[in-house]
Amino acid sequence: MASNQLLASDNFASGSLAAGWGTMPVFPSGMCQVVNAPPMVTEAKALSTTYGQMWTGISWPNDHICELTLQTFTADTNNSFYMFVRMQNAVDSGYMIVVSWSGTVWSISLIRRDAGVGTTLVGPQTVTAVSSGDVWQFAAMGAGLHVYQNGLRILYFIDATYASGRPGFGQFTPTALTHNQISSWRGYSGVQQDGVWQKRGIIIPALASDIGASNFAGTFIPTAVLYEGNAQVLSGTVYKMWFGSNFAATSNILYAESTDGINWTRYGSPVIATQLGPAIIKNAGTYYMYTQSGMAFGTGNIICYTSPDGITWTLQNSNVIALGTAGAWDSVQIFTFAPIAQIAGTWYAAYGGTKLTAGPTARQGSTGLATSVDLINWTKYGGNPVLTGWPTQAFVNVRGLWYGWFQECQLGQNSTAPGTDPTESVRYSSPDLITWSNPVHSVHHSQLHEAVNWNTGQCFINSMINIGGKTYAYLNSEPNDAVGPQVYQIGLAIAPTTIENLVNFREDGTQQISSDNFTQGTGSLPVKNPNWVTPTGLTALSIVAGNKVEPSALNVGCEALYTGGNPISAAQYSETTIAANLINCSINLIVRGQTGSDSGYQANILGPSDGTTARPVGAIIKRVSGAGTTLFQGPLPAGNLAQMITSVGDVIRFTVANGSDGLPVLSIFQNGFLMCQWQDYSNTYATGYPGILLAENVGGGAQISSWAGGNSSVLPPYPPGGGGDLGPGYDFKFRM
DSSP: OTTEEEEEEEOOTTSSOOTTEEOOTTOTTOOOEEEESSSEEEEOSSTTOOEEEEEOSSOOOSSEEEEEEEEEEOOOTTOEEEEEEEEOSSSSOEEEEEEEEOSSSEEEEEEEEETTEEEEEEEEEEESOOOTTOEEEEEEETTEEEEEETTEEEEEEEOOSOOOOEEEEEEEOSSOGGGEEEEEEEEEEEEEEETTEEEEEEEEOOOHHHHTTOSEEEEEOOOOOEEESOOSSSOSSEEEEEEEESOGGGOEEEEEEESSSSSEEEOSSOSEESEEEEEEEEETTEEEEEEEEGGGTTTSOOEEEEESSSSSOEEEESOSSOOOSTTSTTSSEEEEEEEEEEETTEEEEEEEEEOOSSSTTTTOOEEEEEEESSSSSOEEOTTOOOEESBOOSOEEEETTEEEEEEEEOOTTSOSSSTTTSSBEEEEEEESSSSSOEEEEEOOOSOSGGGTTTBSSOEEEEEEEEEETTEEEEEEEEESOSSSSSEEEEEEEEEESSOHHHHTTSOSSOOEEEEEEOOOSOSEEHHHHOTTEEOOTTSBOEEEETTTEEEESSTTSOEEEEEOSSSOOOSSEEEEEEEOSOOTTOEEEEEEEEETTTTEEEEEEEEOOSSSSOOEESOEEEEEETTEEEEEEEOOSSOTTBOEEOOOTTOEEEEEEEEOTTSOEEEEEEETTEEEEEEEOTTOOOSSOEEEEEEEOSSTTSSOEEEEEEEESSOOOOOOGGGSSOOSTTOOGGGOO
16 A cells, blocks of 8 residues: 555556566466556456466565556456465466456455465455445465455455465456456555654564464564574574464464564474463573463463573473452453563563453553562562553663553444554653653554554554664564454564664654644634634634634534644644534544645544444545545444544544655544554645634534644654664663
8 A cells, every 4th residue: 555665556657568567377368458448447358358467577575565446347247356466476376366246246255376276265255345446455464365445454364375476466357348447556565654663564474383273373472682692593693582373272482583683583493382472581691481371371370481592491480470369450361471670679570461351441451560589489569550551572761761662552443342452552651660651652553464444453562672773673463353363473663763762752753833722712713823724615613712613603614724834744744632522523634735725635533423422433535626535434333343432632633644656645543543544546635734624513512622733754853873872782671
């Protein structure tokens, strides 16, 4: 998608297929033809014959995305298009999806091809509708295969048979060539910018041995990365990591080494069997590892092992800590026992727990502390919990202040597992590991393999280390935490500065330029603050008592664009704080708005009809002279579809920034958590102003109490030259 790194594309403007295309063994009839419809489109060369091609012009990374836009696709029986990832050059092997009209329904099948033999992995599965203008994405990320239609996931599966290959597409039509046309194709890598972080895709993918027969499997919860000698797989000084594999009785702790922090080589066999969730610390030449039984992951005792080399482990304590007593904050689940550091002779560790199994905050994680004098026997801190949110192993101390990256979610986003998914990273700071404050949002679940626009995914930082003046953060990335199939894989995100510099700034890539708390007195907003302008032909907003803004008229959209003050770039955001219950009302944020007409990009946030019922996550709309076209719409809450419950005090942000292919990427955030993301493939507006639009049919229902705007996709002013990098692999976690 447009927020990922574009590697190849073709809009067929030359009148023929671009030079990068090559033939595919699966299509002996040859490649599609380009015709001037207009616009230039591809179609089959003849009826009832399949044609297709794959992009051979470059060497593709293992993780890649195949994306196409349909120009015309008619409900003719057996009318079909194909999409491919990881197809092999010389043989008919790889992964493909087939989307077709059966005569009664639209359907999709996911097929693995093995030297010309097709095996259906999923399907045929009914698709609600396939329409002209649809954007389809087929991604291979590690062992995960993901299919999206217009920003919504419609199919997902796990298969580790093929790790590399090329993307492509094909067409088949039995009735009329013009009934099956494709207007553009794009191929992306797994590299994506997310705030200050550049995500690098999956670096330790799940192999077949990591998946087994379990629906809950993969490679997950990477430990703190160590940089030291005494290599066990490679040679010299290396980066070392331990991580979990598979699940339940077949779970294991695995070990890997790397010379660059990106490319990892596994040790030949598990180092500890039947265990999961490893966390590690090294003290006085001895490694200490804390795990849980794979058969009781989340509920079993935390277990301690020690090792002289990181390979051979000895059990030291089978009951480091256990579930709390009935009703305690950690009485239902415990996870992630992470040793932090020794302070004044006492070792401190963080661990996660949950208390509830039902209700609006069910399974919402909290963090507690435990202390020890020997790293083997531990005591729970009496003041637990110290923070809401799951702990990770990313704790650092910079100039006497502690920073930790925690796993959290926006409550209400998931109806099936509230308080659990989708999770992202939030950074907090503390002077003493007990009192935490100053939340800063970090990486989001913004990739297809992290279930963007869905409510079951995860992307959170589990450990980090300085490498060459940059921060390397190792991620838990997965698309389906709530129900099977589940595949957890280890990803990587890199920030362009050291941890010591990173913690001094925001991580979401925003730079506030202007704000308004509406303290100028009651009256028309543009009159009270000339920085605001009402677009031509629209109705003004009003400041009312209590320093709030609301519509000046009912049953019409009232809008204001912020055109004054310091300039705001085309990569911009608009952010507001909800001040009323929004019952039967909506608030709308504007980016790249046009002053001369009702035009620009709009994020539509609907309030609940009764004050509590969840609504769609929001709609991303393109407005052209008063006419709105919905680019993305989250469906009504059902099953695993993302949803939103708004409350007074919520902060809603709408951002726009061009992706690597120049297309505007539009994102909606609620309280810092990513709710949905899509793009304008027609690239309608390159510039404009941020603003707000409020609409209501009863007075006082659509009110905001503040507004802020500024630039998006901005790197903070990090000090040059690393500014405090202490050398390759230095981990502030152990610095006091």
